Amino acid sequence: MQIIGNGARVDPTTRIGPFTIIEDGVEIGPENIIGPNVIIKKGTILGRGNVISAGAQLGVEPQDYHFQGEPSCCIIGDNNIIREYATISRATGKGEKTLIGDNNFIMTYVHIAHNIRMGSNITIASGTQIGGYVEIDDFATIGGLAGIHQFCHIGKYAMLGAKSYLNRDLLPYLLASGNRACVYGINTKGLLLHNFDWTTIDEIKRLFKIIYHNSNPDIRMELLKNEKTVYATEFLNFIKGMKRGLCHLCPVYH
Known part of the structure; x- marks a missing residue:
């Protein structure tokens, strides 16, 4: 009944x-x-x-x-x-x-x-x-037992690993894990599973390096503006709309 x-x-x-x-x-x-x-x-x-x-x-x-x-x-x-x-x-x-x-x-x-x-x-x-x-964009993947802080934004095709705690915004296409979560790089396997070609993945990797290898946010934004590509525009718009700040790069990646 x-x-x-x-x-x-x-x-x-x-x-x-x-x-x-x-x-x-x-x-x-x-x-x-x-x-x-x-x-x-x-x-x-x-x-x-x-x-x-x-x-x-x-x-x-x-x-x-x-x-x-x-x-x-x-x-x-x-x-x-x-x-x-x-x-x-x-x-x-x-x-x-x-x-x-x-x-x-x-x-x-x-x-x-x-x-x-x-x-x-x-x-x-x-x-x-x-x-x-919280905002979670299309095709994102979140592993089991993860915790996501209020107001965070997870970009499309991003992956957050199991048992992670995310308290910042995770850019599209990236892979993050840990407590507190930090970025390990591009979600390459996830992108390949969704039929991204290697040329596109290499383009995303290049933009990733522009973002994370420039500690000055003004220089970072200016470099992204100068790129004038679809993926650069996506990253630029995501960063402009952030409420929690950019998820940090993991120390092992430096």
Whole structure:
């Protein structure tokens, strides 16, 4: 038996397991598979073709002293896999949103806090804990049992190793690990798996050296501006938008 609020809108093609609770104010699209003992709280909007495993909780109240019960949302896209006992919070702030894109793999016991912006095709391994207001861009990979400080930004195709603690912003295409996490270089294996060619990888490596081998931030930014390539522009825009500061280079790399 499920408990589905009278005000919930659930597409008839979605399958719902026993003992699942869906509150009023929830919207669930077509062809989802929702396992047993799942809780989906008000303000959650779930797209198409997602698989939600047993015990997961979506749209839960933020674990945030600033939250005062105001209406907010948790919006989850299409074709995501959310495994057992993962939790995703709705946002703090009236009308604010926690946003999860498409085709993400969120493994067991992952916690995704309030006001997070996640892109698509992201893998987050078991036990990872992600603080509020974090941004994670497309195709990023996060190893198991990692901790990510609030307001951090992880760029696309970046990888954070297992058991890491990240308290700064991680540029696109890079590999970081450790407690506290530091950068080891380019996520070469990940880029090859996503069909990047060696010419492109070499270009990213060259830009990486410009960024990390210039300690003067003004010189670094000027050199990136002069490059005028797609990847240089990506790095430039990412650095301009940083809130936590650049993830440090590991001492072994110097």
